[in-house]
Amino acid sequence: MTGRDIFLVSNSVDELGGVTSWSHQMARLLTERGHRVHVIGITTPDDPHDLGELPYPTTRLYDGQPPGPGRARDASMRERATVLTGLFRAARPGAVVIVTQVWAMEWVKLADTAGLTVIGMSHESFEASKRSSRFQRVLRHYRDVDRMLVLTREDADLWIGAGLNNASFLPNAVPWLPDEPSPRTGKAVVSIGRLSDEKGVDMLLDTWSEVAPRHPDWALKVYGSGEDEEILRKQCTALGLDDSVVWMGRTGDVPGALRGGSVFALSSRSEGFPLALMEAMAMGVPCAAFDCAPGVHEIVHDGEDGLLAAPGNTGELARKLDLLMSDAGLRERMGEAARENIRRYGAREIAERWEALFAFLER
Incomplete structure (x- = not known):
């Protein structure tokens, strides 16, 4: 089947960083292959990166940062999740939601994803995750997704060992393969x-x-x-x-x-x-x-x-x-x-x- 609806959900659409770059690289790649891609960010950074013209739509759930932890945040999360639900419900059969960072999954979990394939990703190594608060969040929030994806087989095996039986791996693509290499003359x-x-x-x-x-x-x-x-x-x-x-x-x-x-x-x-x-x-x-x-x-x-x-x-x-x-x-x-x-x-x-x-x- 070609021409799926694909949602890429990240912490932000326009902050500088590896995951954001990856999201836009994937969005371009999938758009070129005939898919209908929508890139969604939870927050908007103070100094948003200028993305220029994009061949796909983007949505930001917050015009800044969400409220701090507490009742206001919980209420705002539920409210913003309805925006996601609206986008997801308008998708055609066979649609896929790719959540590129586990923090963003907290909003996706509150949305209605019935009938959609949900893929959760971790772009860091198992060991780096284990040293941070993200480890427990990955175990909690990605337990029930259709597939939890990391970047290497070694890391997937470690996540399976930690109890995520839905873990697998898929490496990142190199964004370009230039015809001309570096001359390797600069000292x-x-x-x-x-x-x-x-x-x-x-x-x-x-x-x-x-x-x-x-x-x-x-x-x-x-x-x-x-x-x-x-x-x-x-x-x-x-x-x-x-x-x-x-x-x-x-x-x-x-x-x-x-x-x-x-x-x-x-x-x-x-x-x-x-x-x-x-x-x-x-x-x-x-x-x-x-x-x-x-x-x-x-x-x-x-x-x-x-x-x-x-x-x-x-x-x-x-x-x-x-x-x-x-x-x-x-x-x-x-x-x-x-x-x-x-x-x-x-x-x-x-x-x-x-x-x-x-x-x-x-x-």
């Missing part, structure tokens, strides 16, 4: 991600302090913005790295950012299925990364198309970066292997797996 290591504790840029600076003296002609280009920017800049100065670290700010041109570098660094404390890592590989930029989640070693074949270090081991990450920075031939081989291997997550391949899942759950 720069590139990092792309939010400047927050989770992304571990503080550990990357510690790593860079070991590598930079050996490569005085190289720079570390840090793309991103976030709440930790000021403290990270102070750390950079304290480590004496101001001459070799360039703070690039947010970028809307990821391929361009990657073209300016020859190595990609991922220093996260936790990840789901890191998009920036996939994008670097698609551009043929070999990476050195902390193996901080199943998604990382699912994407990178260590020693073949990138190099992995034990989570948090800055000395080991420094050695991996040094290897790649010192050997142009190794960068070429790994960059080309990365470009080739990442094709298994091409948009068409992943979209077809989603179509197969919709058909299976409808039976």
Whole structure:
């Protein structure tokens, strides 16, 4: 069956972040395949990201944030859930609701989803979820959905072990496969991600302090913005790295950012299925990364198309970066292997797996 009604429900439609990017990527992909897609966000952030023209409708349940916990919030949740019910009831038979974040599921649960297929997603690793309040919420709110989806088989097995027998996995798609890779001539290591504790840029600076003296002609280009920017800049100065670290700010041109570098660094404390890592590989930029989640070693074949270090081991990450920075031939081989291997997550391949899942759950 083609041309389903598909609702993608997230915490927000227009905040900056991996899940929001994924939602719009999926919405475009499914729209191109003839489905009628509607993207729904619960809240509206203070600084909404400009989405430009979209080929599908979007709805925001709140013009800001919902009320704080208490009776007012409960009443407002029930009221806003009726908006969802109205949208869901107007859908054609075979419609699917994909809830991309468990917090958004609290509103979907209050809506009438009778006759619809409901898929709940977690975009982080099992371990990252277990360390947060989301773990109990996933167990509670996703217990009765038609399918609970994570990004790797390893994580799905762990959720099944925790009691979610409806758990399965489906990886993210790489958003583009460019014809032209990075020339890998720029003497720069590139990092792309939010400047927050989770992304571990503080550990990357510690790593860079070991590598930079050996490569005085190289720079570390840090793309991103976030709440930790000021403290990270102070750390950079304290480590004496101001001459070799360039703070690039947010970028809307990821391929361009990657073209300016020859190595990609991922220093996260936790990840789901890191998009920036996939994008670097698609551009043929070999990476050195902390193996901080199943998604990382699912994407990178260590020693073949990138190099992995034990989570948090800055000395080991420094050695991996040094290897790649010192050997142009190794960068070429790994960059080309990365470009080739990442094709298994091409948009068409992943979209077809989603179509197969919709058909299976409808039976």
